[in-house]
Amino acid sequence: MRRPLARTLTALAATALLLPALAGCGSDEPAGLVIYSGRNENLVKPLIQKLEKNLGTKVEVRYGGSAELAAQLLEEGDKTKAGLFFSQDAGALGALSKEQRLAPLPQATLDKVAPAYRGSAGDWAGVSGRVRVLMYHPDQVPTPPNSVHDLVKPEWKGKIGYAPTNASFQAFVTGMRVLEGDEATRTWLKGFKANQPKAYEGNVNVLDAVDKGEVAIAPLNHYYWYERVAEKGADKVKAKVHYLPGGDPGGLVNVAGVGILKGTDEKQAAYAQQAVDFLLSAEAQSYFAEETKEHPLVAGVKTAEGVPALETLQPPKIDLGKLDSLKETLAMLQEVGLV
Structure with a gap:
């Protein structure tokens, strides 16, 4: 039986069925990692290409709206082909976390990001603000x-x-x-x-x-x-x-973030974890800072010139995972x- 939150996303799930098919980055070899990305392809494709080289395996990406992709993942459940969800906002990650569709992240990974910018259940992390x-x-x-x-x-x-x-x-x-x-x-x-x-x-x-x-x-x-x-x-x-x-x-302050899907096979889960750590690396964090002018969320990576650092701002204190409604x-x- 479908759980309550999944019912609230039925209309979005219907939209998600119309989303484009998986888009590959490279050869026809089987993908080592499948990503559902709510981030725009033009924005993150260069970073995905860097990720593919870093992992040493083919990466396939399905692009769409974050809410629609989250609804699709709820519908797919353990049958999903996705290993990683790359969301444009925290609310979609919060929706999956509430339904226990995300796997716990290692504490060492979580500790790279301040608590305000990661899931309170320890199953997703923000990568840019x-x-x-x-x-x-x-x-x-x-x-x-x-x-x-x-x-x-x-x-x-x-x-x-x-x-x-x-x-x-x-x-x-x-x-x-x-x-x-x-x-x-x-x-x-x-x-x-x-x-x-x-x-x-x-x-x-x-x-x-x-x-x-x-x-x-x-x-x-x-x-x-x-x-x-x-x-x-x-x-x-x-x-x-x-x-x-x-x-x-x-x-x-909202964040784009990532979570590893439950139910994925062991090999893809390993690639997904490597992908999370790559997105929290200095290389990827600098990409967000310089190319998209977003705020890097890992200590030691500076914002782009002229952009005020997060610690100088006075945003409201909020559990970003609660932006799921x-x-x-x-x-x-x-x-x-x-x-």
């Missing part, structure tokens, strides 16, 4: 607000941009639900909706809108701004970035008319 920030146009916003709660004030009506269907926005809403409760979050969403925010398809489009002055301010992940600056130069980017202080829910978040967003 992203911070929710406010992007703003300085001509319209001389002094940005210090709380996402300020965005429901009347002065922001018609001036806010957001990406309602983006997983990071939905994870932020889930984080607010965990931190402040459903009723407080529903009230905030209604106030946000009343301010007539402008919806965009994807975070890049939101950043473009802020940069052009179409909107004055928008909640986004930090790295979009740093990638844009690296591409065009700081003098060519009008938008600015503001980190929220004081543990504000709008300053959530996506269905409830989507229902709330639909209820208030934001998706």
